Amino acid sequence: MKQDPPIFIRVIDGRLILWDYRSHSQYEIEEEHVRRILAISRNQETSESQIDSDIIRSGIFDDDSRDFKKWGWDCLSHIFHLGTQIVLEEGADLPNDDSYEGYIKYCTSIIDKVPETKYAREGESLSLPAPNKKYRKGTGLYDVLMARQTSRSFNSSPIPLQTVANSLYWTFGAVHGDMRQDMLDAGLVPVGYRRTSPSGGSLQPSEAYLVALNIEGLTAGIYHYRAFSHELTLITTKIDGEKLGKLLCAQMFAKDLAYGIFVTSRFDKMWWKYPHSRAYRVALLDIGCLAQTFQLVTTELGLGSWLTSYFLDREVNKLLEVDEMRESVLFFLGAGMGDGTPFAPQALQTIERMLEEQRQNQREG
Template identity: 30%
Template sequence: MSQLNRYSLAPDLIITYVDGKPKLHLPSVKRTFEVDWKVCELISMITSDSKSLKSLFIEETELKIIDQLFKNGILIDKQASQNSKIKQMVMEWQDWDESSWFLHLQTKNTKFETTEEGRIQNVEKFRETASSPPQYFKCNCSSSSISLPLSTKLSDQTLINSFMQRRTCRRFSGNPISLQDLADVLFYTGGILFTNDTHSYGTVAKNSSPSPGGRHATELYTMVNACEGLKNGSYHYCQKHHALHLIEEEENIRPFLNEVLYGQDYFLDAAVTVFYTSVLNRLKWKYKTSKVYRLMHLETGHYAQNFLLTGSALNLGVFVTAAFKDSLIEKKLGICGINEVAMYVSGIGHSVPDKATRSDIEYAKIVPEDVEIRLPIGEHS
């Protein structure tokens, strides 16, 4: 027991129990150790103030275990731990709880093969062991399908206008948008442009939004509140066939949106609200590294940016939010929350015309001349 006084636990040590077996995780070095539960009890003695705790091992065995724990970085010298960069991160990130720094450390500096020789070897190995690729889209068109109009060219807008007009809208009129507008937004957000066969990874889809490895794990679900030609309710967008599948008709979706968006009532009058999900098996099939958990969030961000810019190009109000109740989305859409998870929420609709001027606006000096910028909503009397 006296030997333990020399050490402290690694600041990033996480202990999990899978199938009743304890595992020690050190995300900073990406190492996992499966141990006996008695070893965990020995570890717990380090942080205990009780003087009456007795080791479960004879002294010789205890010293050997302590030595192994120290060599593997689970125990560290107390003096060395005071200046630990990992400890500093754990302390400074504690407002975000353990999941934040654990994920960051676990996915930091993940190795990716960059040499041509290494890539060829990895592809050959993958080809030998991989199963058939999962389908790159979700389709319910055989049970019901609502075809959407073909997308338009948005020819009266330039990219710079979309950038300048993109502003989070918190005042929607509630007026319906056209089915054409919805079709354009969905297509340029997640519609499939073309597919092609690859030598090792099966058929891949190419969208206007980028995706890690062309896996396109993102699915789009629309909550229709006011759209010409559509009943109110929840739909799934089939990216393959550019069509909608009605999940549930619901005349008034505002109560659900109010609850799922934690009372962000300024979004309730949007004509259409879109839920983004990620189908994990599409990514896990190709990538075995936890860093892909970062990439699936980035992919969703790419999709959402296309949504916002397309909506702005159509001169509609747009918004995006990450404040939502995952479990309610899962229940509404009928997804499990394990193989398909909720990721993001955005919406579109007609904004309330704003006549008020803002006195606190200071334009950046680098903004191009003669470009109209959509400003924040002014104060109304």
């Protein structure tokens, strides 16, 4: 599809640096490169010159199945949207290495650079009354708040469909009805509906796609949750635990989840009311509120929960069959039965192996 190249150019230390934010590549260029990029974008034929060859080889003019012209905000948010995606190289297989060795080595390499985590603004401080740890304990909220924690160890036990339905409804459902009766009563045109979490403009741009893995009475697959009617629509059955783990950038412990939820944002909903790209922040905040609600709800239901934004964006969007210029996955929520530990078993095994190797080297040294 012929369209403008997904690039921007910055001046850094007196040099021209071209960024291809689709492929996450950077190139140092000269003024002649800029002139030729402009000419080629205006449909001028390419020559056999070195500059033209370099430009074509960079891939900035390669076809793309997505129609970038559908994007409803400005180029700033488009750069963020594409430039922060995790890209699977052309022809590459989905990753399946879950050893965590690279991640552990990276964490070890930066341990001496831990920033100050206790942030205090300068100025006179005002002491607050001690928190009442029995606050609303009779309602169970206290116990849920104290019990909530991230879990990364699951045992693939199946769970009842009723439990999943409860978590979907109390997180994403139209719990106050499928329209804003309060707006109508106030003499306003009712727009949207209300969930248990706040949403900018009551637009509810976040959509839930249930990834069913081990749910009693429900065929494994990916379903769209119809929040306003509390129903599911099957999207695909081409999913299992192994594939899910690979899509989540080899976080293979996810294969033992009972279910997960890919949360997308309907950008086209927001373009109607909020034409400025700052609204992309609202989309992220919307999902953040829902994610916390999901963790509290699943904790109350006796499930372990886990959240991640580490996944292969384009591959997930293809699986969900969405037009990612109008709707795109931004977060993943997972839940299931397990021992509740926040540490992935594979990570603990890798740490133990690396420590044993270190001890062995010390004995031999």
